[in-house]
Amino acid sequence: MLAGIPWEIIAIQTVNGIVTGMILALVASGLTLIFGIMDVVNFAHGELFMLGAYIGVIVLATSGSFWIALVVSTLLVALLGAAMQISTLRPLLGRDPLTTILATFGLSLVLQNYALWQFGPVARKIQEPITGHFQLFYLDYPWYRLVIAGLSAAIIAALYLFLKYGRYGVWIRATTQDRVMAQAMGIPVPWVHTMVFAIGAGMAAASGVLFGPLVGVNHAMGLDWVLKAFIVVVVGGMGNLGGSILAAIFISLLEAYASIWVSPAQAIIVSSVVLVLTLLFRPTGLFVPTPK
Amino acid sequence: MTSHATSPAASSAPLVTVEDLHTFYGKSHILHGVSLTVGPGEVVGLLGRNGVGKSTTLKTIMGLVTPSQGKVVFEGKPVTGLPAHTIARMGIAYVPEDRRIFKLLTVMENLRTGLDRAGVTEARKQELLAKLFEYFPRLAERRNQAGGTLSGGEQQMLAIGRAMMLEPKIILLDEPTEGLMPRMVGQIRQIVDVLHREGVAILLVEQNVPLTLEASQRIYFMEKGAVRHHAKSSELTVNDPVIHQYLGV
Numbered sequence: 081m082l083a084g085i086p087w088e089i090i091a092i093q094t095v096n097g098i099v100t101g102m103i104l105a106l107v108a109s110g111l112t113l114i115f116g117i118m119d120v121v122n123f124a125h126g127e128l129f130m131l132g133a134y135i136g137v138i139v140l141a142t143s144g145s146f147w148i149a150l151v152v153s154t155l156l157v158a159l160l161g162a163a164m165q166i167s168t169l170r171p172l173l174g175r176d177p178l179t180t181i182l183a184t185f186g187l188s189l190v191l192q193n194y195a196l197w198q199f200g201p202v203a204r205k206i207q208e209p210i211t212g213h214f215q216l217f218y219l220d221y222p223w224y225r226l227v228i229a230g231l232s233a234a235i236i237a238a239l240y241l242f243l244k245y246g247r248y249g250v251w252i253r254a255t256t257q258d259r260v261m262a263q264a265m266g267i268p269v270p271w272v273h274t275m276v277f278a279i280g281a282g283m284a285a286a287s288g289v290l291f292g293p294l295v296g297v298n299h300a301m302g303l304d305w306v307l308k309a310f311i312v313v314v315v316g317g318m319g320n321l322g323g324s325i326l327a328a329i330f331i332s333l334l335e336a337y338a339s340i341w342v343s344p345a346q347a348i349i350v351s352s353v354v355l356v357l358t359l360l361f362r363p364t365g366l367f368v369p370t371p372k
Numbered sequence: 373m374t375s376h377a378t379s380p381a382a383s384s385a386p387l388v389t390v391e392d393l394h395t396f397y398g399k400s401h402i403l404h405g406v407s408l409t410v411g412p413g414e415v416v417g418l419l420g421r422n423g424v425g426k427s428t429t430l431k432t433i434m435g436l437v438t439p440s441q442g443k444v445v446f447e448g449k450p451v452t453g454l455p456a457h458t459i460a461r462m463g464i465a466y467v468p469e470d471r472r473i474f475k476l477l478t479v480m481e482n483l484r485t486g487l488d489r490a491g492v493t494e495a496r497k498q499e500l501l502a503k504l505f506e507y508f509p510r511l512a513e514r515r516n517q518a519g520g521t522l523s524g525g526e527q528q529m530l531a532i533g534r535a536m537m538l539e540p541k542i543i544l545l546d547e548p549t550e551g552l553m554p555r556m557v558g559q560i561r562q563i564v565d566v567l568h569r570e571g572v573a574i575l576l577v578e579q580n581v582p583l584t585l586e587a588s589q590r591i592y593f594m595e596k597g598a599v600r601h602h603a604k605s606s607e608l609t610v611n612d613p614v615i616h617q618y619l620g621v
Contacts, residue, residue, distance in 0.1 A: 247488040254474045254485045261472040264434055265485040266460035266538055 088217035089340060095216065097336030099225045101329035102232035106287040107305050108312040108324045109236055110280030116319025117256045117276045119177060120169060123184040125284055125309065126302025127191035132157045132285025133297040134195060137204045146209035146289075154286045161281025165274045173270070188302075195299035206292035228290045235286060236325060239279070243321075252276055256319070308348075311355045317365020326367045330354075385448065387412045387542055387573050388433065388464070393442035395425075395432050402428045404597035405442065410542060413571040415564065417584040417605065420594035420618055426577040427469055429594070430544040433575070434466045435459040447541070461489065465540035469547045469577075471531040475520030479511055482519050482530055486537030504533045507563060525556035532563060542573040549580050561587060581619065582610055593618040 111125050132153045139149040164187060172179050210227055213220040243249035255262040255272045263269045288301075295301060312331060316323030331351045338347035358366050386409035395403040403425045410416045418426050431437040433444050435456040443452045451459050460466070465486075474482050483504070487497050505512035508529045514522060519530060528548055535543050545564070549557045557580070564587045567574060578584040584591060585605050593601040595618055608614060 247484070250477065250481050250484050250488065253477060253481070257474045257476055258472055260436055260456075261468070261474070262485065263456035264436060264460055264466040264468075265534065266457050266489060267485060268455075268457045270455070 093336040097333035101332030102229040105328035106232040108309040110283035112324040114280040124187040126306030128284035129288040130302040132288030133292040136289035157285030158278040158282030162278040165277035203296035203298040208293035389445040417588035417591040425597040463541035465535035473519040
């Protein structure tokens with residue numbers, strides 16, 4: 081089947097798949113981190129992605145700098161995430177998981193409708209900071225796409241180093257493994273939860289700003305991404321950071337290759353098939369068992 | 373409470389006072405008015421058959437379970453209802469029955485959960501680690517190994533060592549010798565002595581009667597969710613009728 085496909089197309093789709101995979105990994109890392117530590121399925125994650133992009137639009141318009149917009153948006157949405165966790169999720173700690181699902185679903189509706197009310201239905205544009213192209217076989221390929229992949233990888237690497245070596249990283253990992261014993265060791269677990277939610281929210285916002293120039297910013301832009309991110313989180317193993325990153329790249333590559341034959345909209349079916357197969361045959365994750 | 377209505381504790385003010393503690397798990401009434409005291413630097417045993425509420429007493433003192441009635445006072449301050457992490461930082465450490473070490477964290481990372489507190493200088497951290505590794509050289513050898521790969525005895529050492537990193541004034545020690553080889557039991561016994569010499573109080577829940585009699589200064593006996601009797605350890609022997617009455621051994 082591959083015999084008739086020029087290898088340049090396969091190479092281009094590989095690059096596309098990795099670029100999309102890295103941004104998806106960035107969205108999914110926040111989601112899986114929040115699930116891993118708090119057992120909360122955050123349905124508002126896509127809206128944090130969207131809000132990040134909108135704040136990026138505003139800060140870019142006032143400051144003129146994409147990079148300032150990226151940093152400010154990440155920090156502001158992280159603060160908003162902390163406020164959301166303290167006001168809405170902290171009181172629900174230890175309750176039926178369904179209550180947190182409903183709470184985050186409610187938050188997602190509020191944020192989406194707030195964005196529609198404030199910014200209207202017309203998509204806004206974030207000007208990409210790097211406009212050059214390079215020759216990738218017969219294509220003029222934008223440098224910016226590679227920058228997104230590199231920055232996403234850098235942010236994920238920073239998260240990994242923080243979790244591995246930072247004082248609060250050790251607290252987060254200890255809390256993920258045994259919330260009760262972490263408390264008994266003097267770790268302020270409610271604040272660890274807030275910190276993790278803020279980090280997840282900040283990562284969603286950063287991916288929103290980074291991806292904004294490619295798709296345009298509108299109130300519903302989070303939906304597609306969060307759906308894909310949920311697939312990635314399940315395929316990677318719920319709460320498993322490394323698994324999620326591998327799953328994001330794997331699924332994005334599969335979709336990129338599938339779109340050689342079918343339209344990109346139809347290629348999404350591939351990820352749904354992977355999701356169903358994972359749930360049927362390896363419910364703890366496709367790549368590595370979830371370390372719980 | 374029977375024979376010794378007044379606590380035979382030292383005359384100094386108690387470090388921990390537990391008064392009329394009632395605790396429920398759902399609808400099950402587990403603790404029916406537990407009262408006890410532990411003096412500064414004192415080793416106090418808590419004996420009783422399985423299921424009488426010994427572990428629940430420790431969990432309630434630690435703040436991991438909220439009592440429906442009664443209070444826990446630590447150094448004169450009520451701690452009932454405070455979150456466990458606040459209680460831990462005040463100076464109460466907990467070593468649970470099933471050890472509950474962080475299995476995916478290395479030995480060092482397990483210790484860091486207690487060491488990385490505000491106000492602990494790097495020099496003090498090194499000092500605490502050096503002292504711990506002197507007592508437990510096995511932990512030093514395995515410092516970069518994941519906690520889950522340690523043997524049962526090593527995990528118990530790590531659980532106690534991790535608690536020591538908090539520099540607590542009291543350690544709530546729940547069945548530390550359960551399932552351990554005799555050689556390890558001796559080592560745990562030694563570490564209880566070391567902690568006692570250093571002025572750390574211990575509330576020791578144990579099934580091992582000889583060890584509890586040797587290691588502790590006083591013993592409380594629990595039955596049906598309440599303290600029924602207490603006595604100085606020096607007044608008891610392994611074959612004492614009191615031991616038979618409350619432990620059935």
